[in-house]
Amino acid sequence: MTDPMRVAVIGTGGWGEQHARIFSRRSDTDLVAVVGRDAGRTATRASAYGSEGFTDIDQMLAEAKPDLVTVCLPNEGHYDVTLQLVRAGVPLLVEKPLVFDLDEADTLIEEAAARDLFFAINLNHRFAEPVLRAKAAIDAGEIGRPVFATWRFGGEANHGTSRHANLIETQCHGFDMLEHLVGPITSVMAQMTDVTYGDWSTIAIALEFQGGAVGTMLGSYDSSYAYQDSQLVEINGTEGRLVINDTVRELSIQKAADETAAVWRAGYFNDEARSFHGTFDRHVDRVLEALRAGEKPPVHATAGRRALAIAHAVIESHEKGTRVAVPPL
Numbered sequence: 001m002t003d004p005m006r007v008a009v010i011g012t013g014g015w016g017e018q019h020a021r022i023f024s025r026r027s028d029t030d031l032v033a034v035v036g037r038d039a040g041r042t043a044t045r046a047s048a049y050g051s052e053g054f055t056d057i058d059q060m061l062a063e064a065k066p067d068l069v070t071v072c073l074p075n076e077g078h079y080d081v082t083l084q085l086v087r088a089g090v091p092l093l094v095e096k097p098l099v100f101d102l103d104e105a106d107t108l109i110e111e112a113a114a115r116d117l118f119f120a121i122n123l124n125h126r127f128a129e130p131v132l133r134a135k136a137a138i139d140a141g142e143i144g145r146p147v148f149a150t151w152r153f154g155g156e157a158n159h160g161t162s163r164h165a166n167l168i169e170t171q172c173h174g175f176d177m178l179e180h181l182v183g184p185i186t187s188v189m190a191q192m193t194d195v196t197y198g199d200w201s202t203i204a205i206a207l208e209f210q211g212g213a214v215g216t217m218l219g220s221y222d223s224s225y226a227y228q229d230s231q232l233v234e235i236n237g238t239e240g241r242l243v244i245n246d247t248v249r250e251l252s253i254q255k256a257a258d259e260t261a262a263v264w265r266a267g268y269f270n271d272e273a274r275s276f277h278g279t280f281d282r283h284v285d286r287v288l289e290a291l292r293a294g295e296k297p298p299v300h301a302t303a304g305r306r307a308l309a310i311a312h313a314v315i316e317s318h319e320k321g322t323r324v325a326v327p328p329l
């Protein structure tokens with residue numbers, strides 16, 4: 001029997017608790033450390049999940065000797081800790097966004113590549129059941145050639161120091177999702193508003209895709225996660241369309257000129273598929289499989305760098321009032 005993989009979690013916030021939950025409850029992993037800045041909070045979190053608390057990363061690495069470290073820190077505090085871990089040569093699973101600055105992203109990617117380091121990022125929307133089924137349907141040609149795509153995502157603000165927090169920390173899911181389903185985005189044209197609390201809280205973007213499709217993207221922190229369809233994906237093709245409601249809730253696929261649709265919803269006993277947190281569990285399954293097999297991550301950190309590059313093109317478009325090309329993949 002293979003020994004459980006030793007995992008350390010850095011971060012004691014709300015989503016960091018999801019990391020602790022997953023790795024403490026799996027039979028094939030052992031949560032050997034929780035790292036936080038506040039000693040009391042860290043000790044409480046570690047105790048709750050049967051682990052040991054640390055406030056010093058180097059001490060944790062030396063004593064706990066993890067096989068994998070996951071990073072779940074405040075969105076604008078990723079760079080220094082991630083760079084420290086990359087330079088320590090430890091396999092990583094980091095939360096989105098990768099960072100806010102493209103030069104910092106390039107440093108992380110380059111230093112990880114120089115060490116041939118396992119470097120995954122948790123763009124977990126890809127692992128929702130409706131998204132998995134939508135990707136399979138598109139690849140199988142069920143809706144024909146995609147010609148129009150939309151992403152709409154709204155919720156309450158997560159205030160930080162960046163005026164572009166909504167765009168970079170949340171809409172990275174949208175950029176990744178649309179490219180995952182439709183293909184590379186080649187140009188953007190953006191408008192933003194800051195009328196509510198002074199940051200660019202709502203963003204409307206016109207998109208152009210490499211394959212000839214066009215699209216729209218609306219990301220808002222002037223909304224609420226309580227609203228039905230606060231997240232909506234729609235892909236129209238030459239032979240039909242598909243719609244994903246609230247990431248995990250529903251997928252419908254409808255053929256052109258057909259007034260009926262095929263609909264997927266989680267069944268009565270299938271609670272896992274209707275849980276957004278479950279998308280992270282599914283991603284972890286794939287991460288651990290790849291790490292054990294010596295393969296590349298299912299979603300490499302370069303996907304986080306790619307989403308950031310698109311976000312910076314959006315910022316440039318808004319500031320200049322022009323369409324801006326997105327660098328090729």
